[in-house]
Amino acid sequence: MCGVAGEVTFDGERADTDVVRRMAATMHDRGPDGEGSWSCGWAALGHRRLSVIDLSDAGGQPMQSADARVTIVFNGCVYNHRELRHELEPGRPFGTTSDTEVVLAAYERWGARFVDHLVGMFAVVVVDERRREVVLARDRLGVKPLYLATVGGRLRFASTLPALLAGGGVDTELDPVGLHHYLSWHSIVPGSRTVLRGVRKLPPATVRVIDERGGTQDREYWAPTYERDAGRACWTARDWEDAVEDALRTAVRRRLVADVPVGVLLSGGLDSSLLVALLAEESADPVGTYSIGFEDAAGESGDEFRWSDVVAERFGTEHTRILVPTTDLPTAVNEAVDAMTEPMATQDVAAFFLLSRAVSEDRKVVQSGQGADEVFAGYRYHRRAGRVSRDRALDAFAGTFSESASGVRALVEPGRLPAGDVSRDTIAAHLAAPGAETALDAVLRLDTHLLMPDDPVKRVDSMTMASGLEARVPFLDQDLVTLAAACPPALKIADDGKGLLKALGRRLLPQEVVDRPKGYFPVPALRHLDGALAGVARDALLAPEARQRGLLRQDVVQAVIDRPDAFRTRVGGALCWQLAVLELWLQRHGIR
Incomplete structure (x- = not known):
């Protein structure tokens, strides 16, 4: 895991290397183990490195091709890099198995279609002096961020929004549409927008090619269909359960590639407990698990230790409980806000910040259960969507998740929001797009591909990376998500939601963990x-x-x-x- 930064010019001027160094320096926490910079005149790149695999022979980043005409910076982890290395040989002799070297070779082999061959989470920037092009790419589910700003006709990019601010000159006026989204969707600003007018994001599953004049061409390189597959029409519920189990096992195994022990953030819920069960089968050593809790407030419990203890005992993990007194929260909240790439108001942000800081003293890599609810239908409004016709998808979602247009407008002074309900319009267009067979299919697609990258995914990436901790998310494995998208909706909402995962849990977990009431990351003092x-x-x-x-x-x-x-x-x-x-x-x- 790393932080990337850079600037590209289109008018013959030199890129400002001082600006790039300032941007990269702000991301020291994301990459405390090393730094690098490079410039060819019209482009400059900066990099911060967090090592979870031995790169002693791999060289640093930015990394160049043999003829020094292609230069790359890379943030993330490619889980199939060994398979790619095998595919690319013997055309290219490799000295190491580092992700960056393999991604660079993949670009040299396939050009901008290199992303089609990658399995993992990543944000990549390639400066190709042969073609006088810059290629930007982001992983399929948006696990790794890439922020963009145009300043004085120059393109800047970085792994965090505050890094762009450190470069100076960014238009920091509030974006009316981004603000409307923030207020409508509980601080989620999805897609390419942010709350600032001058900062955008590269959307997930997107590769962008920018020519020497600044012209851009985007390609969405992955979009699974949420329709039934005729080849699986004869599958029984047991067939689907077996397929999901196999795909999740593969996803967990892929995310074990590291030269350091891989732990688990264990809430005690179904999703993280499944990860513990599967890791325990893969590892010869005890799995390190970590749970956080807070003091009770307003009669609400602040921890789920009861459940996480059951899982830790069942699988013999090396378990750590972290109990945070309420008196620590004000300081932690301010520190968490400093670490936010964008404002995030869910109560568990501070919890993830404190959990990550404690875990980072013992681990550099963890697996986390984010994404399971969105992919496998874990929320109440999913069950509502499962009961209505395809043309009622908007009502099923907006009625339980989005704030009303009048309520949003009542919060701010006149003239600060766009005319009309732009947030509802965005949702309506996404839900109405072809490729989703039922109302639930459309809602799950919306959750997984539009909202989730800027809610739980962004939250976990920001808070873990603030402590130099790499979080891997098996439930967002591209093959698992594709499989789940094709699954009959009734199987996903069965058993009061997440029916497929609960069926897997009944094979692997203590019964009381599977049948417990659904919980959330409780921070009662923040909720009240x-x-x-x-x-x-x-x-x-x-x-x-x-x-x-x-x-x-x-x-x-x-x-x-x-x-x-x-x-x-x-x-x-x-x-x-x-x-x-x-x-x-x-x-x-x-x-x-």
């Missing part, structure tokens, strides 16, 4: 904004910077400050915290 955390929110919303910004209506601000538990989002979060995190993030990143 108790004590000092209410003060953090109040200080952010009433700060001089917030008043000068003039974004939020002051009557709304005062109401949510006075009664934070009375104003909740449709998914149960504190509206006060959602507004405060946006303002706090803007302030802590120096955005006026």
